[in-house]
Amino acid sequence: MRYSRPYSIKNFFNQTQKTSALQYVYQRTKILIQVNCILHKALPEKLRPFCTAANFRQGTLVIETANAHCLMFLRYEKSNLLTAVREKILPSLISICIRINPILATKSVKSYPDHKNFRTDISNTKVRPLSQESANTLRIVAKQSPDKLKYALERLALCTRDRGKRIYDKRPLTSMQKED
Template sequence: MRDSRPQLLDVLFDDASAGSKGPLHNVQQRAVALLKLNRAVKGLLPAPLHPWCRVANFRQGILVLETANASWMMRLRYEQPALLSALRAQILPSLSSIDIRINPALMAKGSHQVRNAEKAPEKPVPMRHLSLESAEELRGLASRSPEKLRKILERLAALAGEGTNTTSRDK
């Protein structure tokens, strides 16, 4: 019969730290194994799939992968045969199949990871220069244009020779 009485957390942690085969030790080993498997799977998948896919479980020869939505699930299904053969050859010879499931909670986690990647330092925007010939053409066009457009073209032609940034606009 199973021992289902509550146990103190101190006892569980002491057993786990002592290296005995207690319940927490088994959970920790399983978690470490799944983390290693997750790293291996992500190493075999294309980079765009990384934030949207993770290993959920491995039992009875079936690898369970979770993905954020149906769109990512279809992309993962395209990679499934190559992933299955690579995992069988490199890590899990006992792997029989891959099951892909949708977990909407990954959508929030994945979009957060993508936003953090986008916050990486951006490359400086190159400076654009307006040549003197282009400025003369703009002035000629301005002389034949209506009042409102003429003022805009003249202001643009006045920028010739100055370094102007693509994001700055003089009004």
């Protein structure tokens, strides 16, 4: 009970050996935070919430991004990012690996709800009804499909020009609706 006083975490890191696993994790976390800062400064403001430095191993920096659009932009800017990170933090950096992590998109939408790339406004979308020919094709495909898919296709087939609002009806189909 003699040593039960709280200690600062900085003191704990200073007292550990340099080969300690906790010290290693702390140093890598600091490096990743610095790399994230450089990455966010180099990226356009619209892409910042959707890209993050995930790991650094064997001379390779792993960057995660939310979607393919961001991936293509990062591939285009890969050499500039490599140079910037080498100059400021990691001179031992050899390459950059870019991966898609769709979870970043959901986190980014929650963090940045006004971001326009990932937000759809239903009131502005124009609803186009199905033609009768398309509805008949969907019904033919539905006959050969499993029950769950069959139900969805039949509901979609109801969205012809004269029945455009029926798709939002969540009730099961009646025998009269199936015959249409």
